[in-house]
Amino acid sequence: MADPKGFITTPRQEWPRRPVEERVRDWDEVYVPGALLPIVAKQADRCMDCGIPFCHQACPLGNLIPEWNGLVSREDWRAASERLHATNNFPEFTGRLCPAPCEAGCVLAINQPAVTIKNVECAIGDRAWEEGFTPPRPPERLSGRTVAVIGSGPTGLAAAQQLTRAGHTVAVYERDDRIGGLMRYGIPEFKMEKRHLERRIDQMRAEGTRFRTSTAVGRDVDAEELRCRYDAVVLATGATAWRELALPGRELTGVHQAMEYLPLANRVCEGDLDASPLSAAGKHVVIVGGGDTGADCLGTAIREGAASVTQLDIYAQPGAERDEEAEPWPTYPRLYRLSAAHEEARDVGAAPAADADARLFAASTLRLTGDADGRVRELHLTGVDAGRRPVPGAERTLPADLVLLALGFSGPDREDGLVGGLGLELEPRGTIARSAGFETNVPGVFAAGDAARGQSLIVWAIAEGRAVAAAVDQHLTGRPSHLPAPIGPYDRPMTV
Ligand SMILES: Cc1cc2nc3c(=O)[nH]c(=O)nc-3n(C[C@H](O)[C@H](O)[C@H](O)COP(=O)(O)OP(=O)(O)OC[C@H]3O[C@@H](n4cnc5c(N)ncnc54)[C@H](O)[C@@H]3O)c2cc1C
Numbered sequence: 001m002a003d004p005k006g007f008i009t010t011p012r013q014e015w016p017r018r019p020v021e022e023r024v025r026d027w028d029e030v031y032v033p034g035a036l037l038p039i040v041a042k043q044a045d046r047c048m049d050c051g052i053p054f055c056h057q058a059c060p061l062g063n064l065i066p067e068w069n070g071l072v073s074r075e076d077w078r079a080a081s082e083r084l085h086a087t088n089n090f091p092e093f094t095g096r097l098c099p100a101p102c103e104a105g106c107v108l109a110i111n112q113p114a115v116t117i118k119n120v121e122c123a124i125g126d127r128a129w130e131e132g133f134t135p136p137r138p139p140e141r142l143s144g145r146t147v148a149v150i151g152s153g154p155t156g157l158a159a160a161q162q163l164t165r166a167g168h169t170v171a172v173y174e175r176d177d178r179i180g181g182l183m184r185y186g187i188p189e190f191k192m193e194k195r196h197l198e199r200r201i202d203q204m205r206a207e208g209t210r211f212r213t214s215t216a217v218g219r220d221v222d223a224e225e226l227r228c229r230y231d232a233v234v235l236a237t238g239a240t241a242w243r244e245l246a247l248p249g250r251e252l253t254g255v256h257q258a259m260e261y262l263p264l265a266n267r268v269c270e271g272d273l274d275a276s277p278l279s280a281a282g283k284h285v286v287i288v289g290g291g292d293t294g295a296d297c298l299g300t301a302i303r304e305g306a307a308s309v310t311q312l313d314i315y316a317q318p319g320a321e322r323d324e325e326a327e328p329w330p331t332y333p334r335l336y337r338l339s340a341a342h343e344e345a346r347d348v349g350a351a352p353a354a355d356a357d358a359r360l361f362a363a364s365t366l367r368l369t370g371d372a373d374g375r376v377r378e379l380h381l382t383g384v385d386a387g388r389r390p391v392p393g394a395e396r397t398l399p400a401d402l403v404l405l406a407l408g409f410s411g412p413d414r415e416d417g418l419v420g421g422l423g424l425e426l427e428p429r430g431t432i433a434r435s436a437g438f439e440t441n442v443p444g445v446f447a448a449g450d451a452a453r454g455q456s457l458i459v460w461a462i463a464e465g466r467a468v469a470a471a472v473d474q475h476l477t478g479r480p481s482h483l484p485a486p487i488g489p490y491d492r493p494m495t496v
């Protein structure tokens with residue numbers, strides 16, 4: 001804490017976003033390049049170096065936040081990078097993508113705006129790359145033990161990096177043609193440019209991790225054969241089984257899952273396609289689902305040139321302030337937030353009618369109707385009360401040429417030959433069952449990330465990857481692992 005009065009004298013200031021009219025014309029990250037470093041040390045100075053830092057408690061990685069805030073406020077970037085990388089393999093991912101439960105738990109947030117922890121993290125991550133503080137760290141000696149990691153999202157990458165650095169020989173199998181999981185083909189470029197991902201993959205390759213893309217285990221490679229070939233297997237296959245909208249009109253042309261739509265837009269950014277076959281250009285778009293996946297569809301549709309975009313949320317509009325009864329500090333509250341995509345929708349007037357906000361809250365879809373060619377044309381909805389019961393007279397019809405379903409995910413793919421091929425036990429809600437030591441019912445096969453936890457966040461995925469690596473290391477060496485295990489399989493975000 002370089003300035004003990006920083007939290008009194010310095011107001012919170014965030015990394016500014018580029019003007020809306022500029023950023024909706026490209027796919028680059030929404031932030032003003034180079035505008036974070038000049039403000040971030042002063043912002044880090046707002047940290048009170050609390051005796052009991054609840055920011056730290058709210059982060060599943062156990063990030064040593066007050067320590068690196070202090071180091072950034074003194075501009076000791078090398079030490080800050082070391083402290084941050086001690087708990088987080090990929091701070092440049094979380095620094096851009098995390099909803100920052102640490103900031104909700106920041107002690108300063110009790111009666112003032114929180115410390116901009118996420119911005120500080122991002123600045124350290126970026127500066128570390130610029131200054132060369134993150135060279136590849138190959139192991140000094142190899143253990144002779146082999147591990148197959150299935151899935152290359154943040155869970156698989158964190159697990160693979162930890163295990164490779166511990167000396168094990170690790171191969172990552174990925175069914176997609178590129179590495180990255182949802183960070184590659186789900187999350188749009190404007191939230192995180194893929195160059196950040198490429199840089200880490202290069203680092204991991206240089207450390208010795210091997211990558212096998214376009215290889216679906218259970219289809220291209222027999223799952224049981226793979227299990228016999230390796231000393232341990234980590235299942236980090238994500239929760240990619242999407243929820244359906246079982247309503248009349250679902251079968252119409254033009255109704256797609258968000259994860260059918262977003263990957264194509266990402267492929268345009270990768271240079272694989274000139275234009276997305278599902279492009280929103282000139283279309284009236286309705287997104288069913290009020291979460292982050294829906295917001296990613298919103299920002300993408302705006303950039304593709306949609307005629308209008310509406311996002312439906314079944315929940316009532318939350319307040320701007322925390323409900324102290326239901327969601328007291330330091331829990332993560334449901335608030336009315338204006339993400340970059342929502343700000344863009346407001347400023348470009350994306351909503352089809354006189355709605356100021358492209359989001360319609362407390363709205364439930366009734367049915368979809370189409371034209372004679374079987375193409376969707378309208379979405380019929382009703383307003384609902386807190387018990388999701390239709391409110392009489394609150395029906396409404398929206399024009400809809402493209403309907404995107406962003407209703408969440410129920411667990412890993414059950415039909416891909418992996419679950420059946422290995423004889424894996426599942427939890428009643430569809431996720432892969434595992435013990436307190438992250439091991440499935442099949443000896444030597446471990447499960448981590450969204451596949452076992454259910455749909456979650458990147459920060460939890462990295463924590464899962466680190467924790468499963470410690471469990472696998474112990475299994476391989478037969479002694480307690482020196483690798484950190486920040487969470488157990490049953491840990492959950494703090495609630496009342
Ligand atoms: C559109 C979208 C936006 C999101 N935005 C954010 C955000 O901004 N911030 C945030 O914190 N979280 C976000 N999330 C959630 C976050 O992306 C996930 O929680 C996280 O990626 C889970 O990591 P994972 O490694 O467990 O799984 P995934 O990232 O899903 O990776 C699993 C990988 O396993 C591969 N795979 C599956 N089966 C096989 C097989 N049989 N053989 C080989 N490979 C296989 C898949 O192809 C995939 O690449 C978002 C999710 C979505 C859908």
Ligand code: SF4
Nearest residue numbers: 047048050055106107
């Ligand atoms: S809770 Fe907030 S003020 Fe306290 S140490 Fe953490 S970041 Fe600093």
